[in-house]
Amino acid sequence: xxxxxxxxxxxxxxxxxxxxxxxxxxxxxxxxxxxxxxxxxxxxxxxxxxxxxxxxxxxxxxxxxxxxxxxxxxxxxxxxxxxxxxxxxxxxxxxxxxxxxxxxxxxxxxx
Amino acid sequence: xxxxxxxxxxxxxxxxxxxxxxxxxxxxxxxxxxxxxxxxxxxxxxxxxxxxxxxxxxxxxxxxxxxxxxxxxxxxxxxxxxxxxxxxxxxxxxxxxxxxxxxxxxxxxxxxxx
Numbered sequence: 001x002x003x004x005x006x007x008x009x010x011x012x013x014x015x016x017x018x019x020x021x022x023x024x025x026x027x028x029x030x031x032x033x034x035x036x037x038x039x040x041x042x043x044x045x046x047x048x049x050x051x052x053x054x055x056x057x058x059x060x061x062x063x064x065x066x067x068x069x070x071x072x073x074x075x076x077x078x079x080x081x082x083x084x085x086x087x088x089x090x091x092x093x094x095x096x097x098x099x100x101x102x103x104x105x106x107x108x109x110x111x
Numbered sequence: 112x113x114x115x116x117x118x119x120x121x122x123x124x125x126x127x128x129x130x131x132x133x134x135x136x137x138x139x140x141x142x143x144x145x146x147x148x149x150x151x152x153x154x155x156x157x158x159x160x161x162x163x164x165x166x167x168x169x170x171x172x173x174x175x176x177x178x179x180x181x182x183x184x185x186x187x188x189x190x191x192x193x194x195x196x197x198x199x200x201x202x203x204x205x206x207x208x209x210x211x212x213x214x215x216x217x218x219x220x221x222x223x224x225x
Contacts, residue, residue, distance in 0.1 A: 034213055034214075036216075041218050041219060042202060042216035042217060042218050042219055043154075043202075043216050044216075045213040045214075045215070048212075048213055088154060090214075098144070098156055098159055098166070098167055099144060099156065099159075099204075099214055100156060101146070101153065101154040101155075101156070102153065103152070103153030103154075104153055104154070
């Protein structure tokens with residue numbers, strides 16, 4: 001059974017701190033790993049990673065994939081209160097080419 | 112593009128009633144997913160379709176749940192009879208099958224069964 005495990009489950013930091021969110025996966029026929037941000041409503045797409053060692057970057061957010069060790073990290077530097085959200089990691093692949101999500105990391109940024 | 116459209120946005124129903132959730136995927140997307148999200152279990156895949164055909168329904172919790180996709184622009188998720196433990200937010204998402212493309216989510220239906 002495909003599995004995605006995220007850690008920590010929740011994290012509280014102060015504005016300006018840097019955070020690292022972790023995602024490990026076990027999936028057959030791996031195709032890609034995706035990160036989403038969920039605020040009050042629907043998850044919104046952040047990154048898709050398909051190759052090891054290539055960092056994807058968008059402003060203060062960056063992510064990297066390690067296909068040998070089967071994990072990915074999402075970094076957020078100089079955090080702001082608007083970064084408070086649930087961050088979801090999903091693996092794309094599996095026998096039926098589905099998208100399997102982890103339980104998410106609930107990130108709270110305190111002013 | 113209007114994005115993935117789900118209806119209703121909120122549904123409150125009594126235990127035992129039938130509930131039907133609706134989804135219109137993004138035009139041109141041929142893969143559609145139904146997810147359920149709760150605090151305890153996170154985002155769980157219930158079923159997904161490729162080209163209107165159900166590919167994996169192993170996440171459907173029980174026979175009370177059924178999903179259909181009669182055409183490329185419409186899908187339903189039905190719960191009959193509903194139970195309080197079905198209370199959750201139900202998301203529909205769509206993507207283009209094949210290649211490396213992300214899935215786009217609808218705004219969700221918040222279901223409360225009392």
